[in-house]
Amino acid sequence: MTGYVVRRLIQAVGVVVGVSVFIFCLVRLLPGDPARMMLPESASAEQVQAMRRSLGLDQPIPVQYVIFASQAVRGDLGRSLFYGAPATEVVLGHLPATLQLAGFSLSFALLVAVPVGVLSAVRRDSIWDFLAIGLALAGQSMPAFWLGLTLILVFAVLLGVLPAAGSGSLAHLILPGITLGAYLMALVTRLVRSGLLDVLNEDYVRTARAKGLGAWAVTYGHALRNVLIPLITVVGLQLGSLLGGAVITETVFAWPGVGTVLFTAINARDYPLIQASVLLLSIFFVLINLAVDLLYAYVDPRIRHA
Amino acid sequence: MGFHPVSQDGARRMVGRRSVSRRRFLYQTVGLAAAASLLAACNQPGPTSVAEPPKPTAAPPPPTTAPAAAAKPAEAKPAEAAKPAEAKPAEAKPAAAAPTQAAPASKPADTLLNFAKPGKVRTKDPQRFYGLNEFVLHRNVFEPLVDIDQKGKLYGVLAESWTPSADGKVWTIKLRQGVKFHDGTPFDAESVKATVARAKDNDKSGFKFVFKDFEDEPVRIVDKNTVELRTKIPIAPLLNNIVVLYMVPPKAGDNRDMTYEDAVGTGPYRLTDFNIDQQYVMEANADYWQRGLPKIGKVIYRPILEQSSLVAALRAGQADLIEGISQENAATIKNDPNFKIIASELWQTDFLTVNGEGNPNLAKPGVRRAFNYGLDREVIARDILSGDGKPLASYPPRGILGYTEKAPIKTNPYNVEQAKKELAEAGLSGGLEAELKVPNGQFTKGKEIAEYVVQELGKIGIKLTLNLQEPIPALESFTAGQYEVGYGGSIAVTGDPDRYLQERIVGDLYHTKFGDEEAKNAIRQAATVVDPAKRQELYEQAAVRIWEAPPFIYLHQINWNYAARSKVKSFTWAANRIFSFVDTELA
Numbered sequence: 001m002t003g004y005v006v007r008r009l010i011q012a013v014g015v016v017v018g019v020s021v022f023i024f025c026l027v028r029l030l031p032g033d034p035a036r037m038m039l040p041e042s043a044s045a046e047q048v049q050a051m052r053r054s055l056g057l058d059q060p061i062p063v064q065y066v067i068f069a070s071q072a073v074r075g076d077l078g079r080s081l082f083y084g085a086p087a088t089e090v091v092l093g094h095l096p097a098t099l100q101l102a103g104f105s106l107s108f109a110l111l112v113a114v115p116v117g118v119l120s121a122v123r124r125d126s127i128w129d130f131l132a133i134g135l136a137l138a139g140q141s142m143p144a145f146w147l148g149l150t151l152i153l154v155f156a157v158l159l160g161v162l163p164a165a166g167s168g169s170l171a172h173l174i175l176p177g178i179t180l181g182a183y184l185m186a187l188v189t190r191l192v193r194s195g196l197l198d199v200l201n202e203d204y205v206r207t208a209r210a211k212g213l214g215a216w217a218v219t220y221g222h223a224l225r226n227v228l229i230p231l232i233t234v235v236g237l238q239l240g241s242l243l244g245g246a247v248i249t250e251t252v253f254a255w256p257g258v259g260t261v262l263f264t265a266i267n268a269r270d271y272p273l274i275q276a277s278v279l280l281l282s283i284f285f286v287l288i289n290l291a292v293d294l295l296y297a298y299v300d301p302r303i304r305h306a
Numbered sequence: 307m308g309f310h311p312v313s314q315d316g317a318r319r320m321v322g323r324r325s326v327s328r329r330r331f332l333y334q335t336v337g338l339a340a341a342a343s344l345l346a347a348c349n350q351p352g353p354t355s356v357a358e359p360p361k362p363t364a365a366p367p368p369p370t371t372a373p374a375a376a377a378k379p380a381e382a383k384p385a386e387a388a389k390p391a392e393a394k395p396a397e398a399k400p401a402a403a404a405p406t407q408a409a410p411a412s413k414p415a416d417t418l419l420n421f422a423k424p425g426k427v428r429t430k431d432p433q434r435f436y437g438l439n440e441f442v443l444h445r446n447v448f449e450p451l452v453d454i455d456q457k458g459k460l461y462g463v464l465a466e467s468w469t470p471s472a473d474g475k476v477w478t479i480k481l482r483q484g485v486k487f488h489d490g491t492p493f494d495a496e497s498v499k500a501t502v503a504r505a506k507d508n509d510k511s512g513f514k515f516v517f518k519d520f521e522d523e524p525v526r527i528v529d530k531n532t533v534e535l536r537t538k539i540p541i542a543p544l545l546n547n548i549v550v551l552y553m554v555p556p557k558a559g560d561n562r563d564m565t566y567e568d569a570v571g572t573g574p575y576r577l578t579d580f581n582i583d584q585q586y587v588m589e590a591n592a593d594y595w596q597r598g599l600p601k602i603g604k605v606i607y608r609p610i611l612e613q614s615s616l617v618a619a620l621r622a623g624q625a626d627l628i629e630g631i632s633q634e635n636a637a638t639i640k641n642d643p644n645f646k647i648i649a650s651e652l653w654q655t656d657f658l659t660v661n662g663e664g665n666p667n668l669a670k671p672g673v674r675r676a677f678n679y680g681l682d683r684e685v686i687a688r689d690i691l692s693g694d695g696k697p698l699a700s701y702p703p704r705g706i707l708g709y710t711e712k713a714p715i716k717t718n719p720y721n722v723e724q725a726k727k728e729l730a731e732a733g734l735s736g737g738l739e740a741e742l743k744v745p746n747g748q749f750t751k752g753k754e755i756a757e758y759v760v761q762e763l764g765k766i767g768i769k770l771t772l773n774l775q776e777p778i779p780a781l782e783s784f785t786a787g788q789y790e791v792g793y794g795g796s797i798a799v800t801g802d803p804d805r806y807l808q809e810r811i812v813g814d815l816y817h818t819k820f821g822d823e824e825a826k827n828a829i830r831q832a833a834t835v836v837d838p839a840k841r842q843e844l845y846e847q848a849a850v851r852i853w854e855a856p857p858f859i860y861l862h863q864i865n866w867n868y869a870a871r872s873k874v875k876s877f878t879w880a881a882n883r884i885f886s887f888v889d890t891e892l893a
Binding site for chain 2: 037038050054149152153157163164165269
């Protein structure tokens with residue numbers, strides 16, 4: 001087990017270094033000069049050059065990367081040009097809001113998807129099944145911005161029961177949470193349904209029924225437990241996406257998370273902040289995957305011993 | 307993909323001596339995650355909901371008979387330019403939104419205005435950036451010496467009067483007395499000196515360019531309440547150039563990193579909360595020098611970047627006033643009695659810029675005139691902009707010094723036959739081809755207007771290929787000269803044409819290769835002559851010459867829509883989009 005963990009940690013470091021190189025080069029390929037963004041349009045070439053010097057952008061890209069990497073290992077990811085504060089501080093400062101949104105979305109997705117998926121599988125080909133499949137299809141098909149705006153229109157504008165944008169209370173969390181969680185909810189519903197359908201035909205389920213266990217005990221006590229392994233894998237991977245993929249949802253709902261920061265940073269060509277956001281999100285993503293793998297090994301002991 | 311069951315006994319053996327079973331572990335994990343999520347949601351510090359009730363604030367002093375009286379400006383010299391306006395900012399409320407309700411206004415301390423616009427304010431420091439989003443917040447917390455009203459007329463804010471010297475190089479400014487910064491520091495000549503000192507000769511300042519022709523000692527203190535602004539050459543629009551230079555207290559002068567975060571100004575509101583991504587909370591300054599103002603106890607400015615979300619916030623009651631609403635969205639609410647659209651006429655002109663360096667055909671004056679004659683600006687203003695614009699074919703726009711319709715200049719010179727004739731005389735009766743680059747989403751209806759331009763000019767043989775591009779690289783390509791025809795726009799922040807004309811015509815920022823030296827000289831001269839009548843004459847001369855070989859094809863002057871809930875009784879917009887809530891009133 002220790003060897004497994006060490007191996008995975010080394011892989012994780014490799015991924016993070018790879019991401020840092022990739023994002024470092026990518027932001028520099030973006031058209032638009034951050035030095036110009038910080039100056040009035042009429043700024044002279046000398047002023048732009050002076051600004052580029054002060055930002056270190058006049059150095060060759062490999063040199064810039066070495067400077068960036070040497071500072072990054074010491075925990076310094078540069079200073080955000082837009083926020084005028086250390087980039088790490090800006091990202092970490094917005095992380096709680098993103099975690100909150102991701103946590104809510106995840107809870108929403110699981111609380112809806114698992115019972116719906118089970119119902120759909122147990123009542124196969126019934127009206128409930130069709131409704132569940134319809135819900136799953138809708139959840140996976142609707143773009144986040146469209147769903148978000150539709151929810152705003154219905155619940156904020158027409159019914160006036162929930163706030164349209166902003167943050168600060170549970171009520172503010174509901175619409176962006178549902179928007180962000182809809183895709184995961186659909187995915188998990190389908191996963192639970194198909195997994196359960198497979199398992200319900202297994203011999204041990206028939207045995208359980210034969211020995212007189214009730215439907216509830218058979219479904220939840222025996223069958224569903226075996227759907228948990230793929231579920232954990234998918235949910236783990238999707239949690240990473242919830243953290244990093246909330247840019248659109250956060251922008252539509254003016255939610256002050258890392259997604260909003262990333263959107264702002266890209267628009268402002270704030271190189272240090274784009275790098276810090278992507279790098280820190282990738283670290284979280286890698287860590288979550290690592291945790292999922294370890295959890296996976298814990299839940300299914302066969303993996304540990306493989 | 308079935309998963310084989312693991313018997314419970316087997317599982318327990320594998321887990322070994324662990325005291326927690328897998329089932330319990332999973333239950334606990336899921337339970338804890340759900341509980342943590344809900345707890346976190348409920349415990350986020352400091353609600354930022356705009357729907358919260360306003361906290362009671364100290365009420366501004368009761369209204370007195372009139373705003374602080376303005377001193378008469380010093381005697382005008384013969385060459386005086388600016389006709390110093392009587393400084394009565396509180397009275398400068400031209401053409402504000404018409405009140406829709408006669409109900410008496412609430413007491414300031416009880417009132418809350420939720421304002422939202424699609425732009426974030428990057429800093430509390432009023433001199434770090436030269437940007438519109440920053441100016442709107444800072445104008446409410448800080449104040450300039452002078453400002454401009456909707457008619458383009460200067461009025462004193464922290465200056466009571468101003469007088470240029472005979473040679474136009476020294477401007478003596480009498481400062482308003484009895485004004486205090488939010489921390490109690492008196493506003494005086496030292497404040498002006500400190501403000502200018504940190505903005506000038508500082509690479510980190512967004513205002514360095516404003517002071518490029520100032521003396522090494524730009525501010526000389528005459529006495530506690532009088533300063534002299536000293537320049538190397540006469541600068542006619544000097545006061546216009548500093549309408550967004552907001553005064554900071556002397557202690558901020560030491561901060562040369564442009565990270566002055568105290569937000570201590572003299573403005574009608576104190577900045578009590580500043581969260582770049584969420585909200586900027588301003589509470590009425592109880593010691594504001596204009597008695598009876600401001601009329602609102604608290605203003606919460608929230609950046610909402612998405613246009614649809616912005617309108618939804620208004621409709622859902624989360625915002626009382628929003629800025630920058632599109633015509634389509636305006637149409638959805640203008641018939642609703644709960645809302646009103648407040649249209650402002652901006653000093654913003656949209657234009658086509660023609661590069662004179664690459665395609666030789668585009669450098670020909672006849673071709674540019676053909677562009678000018680080939681476009682029906684009435685169609686653009688009336689049909690494409692749905693009335694949210696006015697035809698314009700020369701610079702500057704209506705409302706600021708230099709605007710002219712002197713022959714041969716017309717606001718809509720549309721004449722297809724003339725356009726074809728110009729092309730033929732330029733030896734291009736067979737037409738020409740070029741690319742039209744448009745910064746996508748940057749200008750109101752930019753794409754639609756560009757499509758119309760392509761269609762209309764195609765009729766006279768100018769075949770343009772539309773290239774929609776991200777705004778930042780598109781605009782940068784104009785300044786780099788890497789384009790053929792571009793779609794641009796400009797707003798006269800200072801309310802004076804000098805800056806635009808110096809940059810775009812004389813300085814040839816967009817590489818148009820406009821070479822008429824007489825026109826350029828007239829513009830240069832107009833910048834140094836302080837008599838406005840003389841300046842008008844010079845700008846007209848320049849405009850007529852520019853008309854003959856236009857480097858830019860001006861299209862229209864744009865309107866800018868605000869939308870408000872009917873409780874917003876009055877709101878004074880600004881033609882440069884930098885407004886103050888000082889006299890905004892709620893029903």
